[in-house]
Amino acid sequence: MSADARKPVNQAGTANSKLAALNTWVAEVAALTRPDTIHWCDGSDAENDALIAQMLADGTLLKLNEKTHPDSWLHRSHPDDVARVEHLTFVCTTAQDDAGPNNHWMAPAEAHAKVDALFDGCMAGRTLYVIPYCMGPIDSPLSRCGVEITDSPYVVANMRIMTRMGAAALARIEKEGSFVRGLHSIGELDPDRRLIMHFPEELTIKSYGSGYGGNALLGKKCHALRIASHQARNEGWLAEHMLILGIENPQGETHYIAAAFPSACGKTNLAMLIPPEGYRNAGWKVWTVGDDICWMRPGADGRLYAINPEAGFFGVAPGTSAKSNPNALATIQHDTIFTNVGLTADDQPWWEGLGNGQQPATDWRGNPYDPEKGPAAHPNSRFTVSAKQCPSYSPMAEDPQGVPISAIVFGGRRPSLVPLVFEARDWTHGVLIGAAMGSETTAAATGAVGVMRRDPMAMKPFCGYNFADYFGHWLSFDTSGAKLPKIFHVNWFRKGDDGSFLWPGFGDNLRVLEWMIGRVKGEAHAVETPIGHLPTGADLNLDGIDLSDEAEAKLFGFEREGWQAEFASIGDYLDGYGPRMPQALKDEQRRIVAALEKG
Ligand SMILES: Nc1nc2c(ncn2[C@@H]2O[C@H](COP(=O)(O)OP(=O)(O)OP(=O)(O)O)[C@@H](O)[C@H]2O)c(=O)[nH]1
Numbered sequence: 295m296s297a298d299a300r301k302p303v304n305q306a307g308t309a310n311s312k313l314a315a316l317n318t319w320v321a322e323v324a325a326l327t328r329p330d331t332i333h334w335c336d337g338s339d340a341e342n343d344a345l346i347a348q349m350l351a352d353g354t355l356l357k358l359n360e361k362t363h364p365d366s367w368l369h370r371s372h373p374d375d376v377a378r379v380e381h382l383t384f385v386c387t388t389a390q391d392d393a394g395p396n397n398h399w400m401a402p403a404e405a406h407a408k409v410d411a412l413f414d415g416c417m418a419g420r421t422l423y424v425i426p427y428c429m430g431p432i433d434s435p436l437s438r439c440g441v442e443i444t445d446s447p448y449v450v451a452n453m454r455i456m457t458r459m460g461a462a463a464l465a466r467i468e469k470e471g472s473f474v475r476g477l478h479s480i481g482e483l484d485p486d487r488r489l490i491m492h493f494p495e496e497l498t499i500k501s502y503g504s505g506y507g508g509n510a511l512l513g514k515k516c517h518a519l520r521i522a523s524h525q526a527r528n529e530g531w532l533a534e535h536m537l538i539l540g541i542e543n544p545q546g547e548t549h550y551i552a553a554a555f556p557s558a559c560g561k562t563n564l565a566m567l568i569p570p571e572g573y574r575n576a577g578w579k580v581w582t583v584g585d586d587i588c589w590m591r592p593g594a595d596g597r598l599y600a601i602n603p604e605a606g607f608f609g610v611a612p613g614t615s616a617k618s619n620p621n622a623l624a625t626i627q628h629d630t631i632f633t634n635v636g637l638t639a640d641d642q643p644w645w646e647g648l649g650n651g652q653q654p655a656t657d658w659r660g661n662p663y664d665p666e667k668g669p670a671a672h673p674n675s676r677f678t679v680s681a682k683q684c685p686s687y688s689p690m691a692e693d694p695q696g697v698p699i700s701a702i703v704f705g706g707r708r709p710s711l712v713p714l715v716f717e718a719r720d721w722t723h724g725v726l727i728g729a730a731m732g733s734e735t736t737a738a739a740t741g742a743v744g745v746m747r748r749d750p751m752a753m754k755p756f757c758g759y760n761f762a763d764y765f766g767h768w769l770s771f772d773t774s775g776a777k778l779p780k781i782f783h784v785n786w787f788r789k790g791d792d793g794s795f796l797w798p799g800f801g802d803n804l805r806v807l808e809w810m811i812g813r814v815k816g817e818a819h820a821v822e823t824p825i826g827h828l829p830t831g832a833d834l835n836l837d838g839i840d841l842s843d844e845a846e847a848k849l850f851g852f853e854r855e856g857w858q859a860e861f862a863s864i865g866d867y868l869d870g871y872g873p874r875m876p877q878a879l880k881d882e883q884r885r886i887v888a889a890l891e892k893g
Pocket residue numbers: 555556557558559560561562563564585586608609610612613614618738786787795798799800803
């Protein structure tokens with residue numbers, strides 16, 4: 295760390311600049327947390343090198359095999375700090391109803407008092423890092439800036455990969471004068487002294503006691519989803535838990551698709567899809583714009599334009615292999631931070647499903663690997679890597695105007711009932727499909743795995759306001775001049791009677807995306823049912839894959855009785871939000887119930 299990078303508290307920018315508010319806030323935080331040193335991050339290589347050296351020295355990072363994984367590191371988190379903690383995550387609006395039944399709520403004054411008590415003196419003996427960052431391309435009107443204060447060099451190193459961090463972001467903040475404030479400390483990493491607090495009305499986040507991704511890299515879920523969803527509602531745009539990809543057909547036309555799947559349900563994998571061989575030979579290509587978060591707003595032509603606010607991927611490691619996701623594997627060969635994966639005897643990262651013929655010697659806790667004691671890699675172990683390293687990274691991802699979206703896709707883990715794909719009749723029906731989404735829980739959050747729950751638009755853990763108002767906001771995009779994307783629902787996770795997945799998934803998902811684009815262009819065929827338009831097996835290109843009769847029946851079938859029960863439950867779910875739930879959505883649900891009854 296260069297000496298001139300260390301500045302006293304009040305010296306970012308010139309006196310009287312628009313950075314006064316930032317300087318005052320940093321001074322206030324320093325007075326509360328009492329760090330030994332304050333460091334303003336400039337995002338430079340020299341700064342990163344110094345932080346890595348410091349973390350290697352104190353054991354926060356371990357160096358991986360330099361030959362196979364140059365400039366890559368392993369971080370082992372505290373074993374009780376491995377995932378998001380939804381039960382400790384709060385949205386603190388003045389009125390409880392503005393946070394809604396979908397969020398844990400605390401009154402702002404009480405929440406500040408509670409969390410500030412934890413922050414009191416917590417940085418004694420530590421360095422306070424000030425991280426100015428920009429979510430989205432620095433020159434995009436859709437981007438928004440924030441500043442995270444943290445005492446974790448691991449967070450700094452991750453934020454440097456995941457956001458546009460440092461001098462350029464500070465310059466944009468100085469120009470705009472506004473930014474989201476995020477205060478973070480790892481505290482004691484004590485699960486009983488851990489709180490992730492959001493104050494949307496103050497554009498403020500306070501996160502204490504966890505060093506894990508979604509709890510600590512505040513640009514990600516806390517800012518780009520919970521706070522941004524609130525900003526987006528006020529400003530007429532959408533902040534969504536969606537991947538963005540481009541599909542280039544053999545004629546050279548590219549269509550962009552945004553897809554919302556819950557955590558650990560396939561966004562990274564779909565965003566980096568490699569077409570099946572037949573498609574590759576014919577000239578199909580898939581371009582990755584983003585793998586987790588999408589900010590969209592209507593353009594002058596009435597279409598929705600999307601940016602990926604992130605600059606990197608914080609991806610699930612287990613299951614990532616040369617077969618399932620070759621692009622991800624190529625991306626993480628160098629300059630990557632791995633968190634909670636296992637290690638081989640020669641210090642290569644290892645996880646279940648890597649399938650490269652190697653064996654783990656050490657588990658994610660740092661103990662000798664013993665299969666009786668569980669997996670070598672934690673099921674929610676992750677890699678952090680710059681998007682620029684991804685072979686399929688789209689040049690359009692850096693376009694300040696964003697990419698025009700042709701289709702929006704919702705999906706979840708549904709072992710039964712839900713077919714491979716269906717299409718909404720119109721926008722309102724599509725919003726209902728999103729609002730009614732269900733999925734089995736995964737290891738991305740603490741708590742039981744494999745439990746079915748409603749996860750509307752994959753935003754259950756991330757919407758910064760009342761879901762009833764959020765659905766209303768979605769409905770509001772259906773204006774007369776709008777040229778909205780078509781909306782679809784997919785299910786890659788339908789299981790057969792023997793419990794195995796019926797659809798091969800991964801690269802073969804392109805077959806489903808091709809059908810969607812065919813529908814967008816008015817070319818592909820579908821059958822009308824009460825739940826929407828379904829393809830038959832003959833409407834998809836299934837060349838080269840062999841589906842059993844059971845698979846055909848379940849992937850392309852419509853099970854009336856099961857859907858009747860599902861829609862009764864959807865009705866109860868919507869009613870749970872009381873009178874704030876938009877009437878249009880309830881009417882849509884009733885229309886479908888009536889159609890299902892007609893027999
Ligand atoms: N069966 C099946 N599994 C899939 C498919 N795509 C992804 N998966 C599995 O889903 C898990 C996580 O997928 P990711 O793509 O990392 O999830 P994500 O949605 O990006 O998750 P977050 O980063 O938590 O938001 C991995 O275990 C994958 O192997 C698919 O098409 N079929």
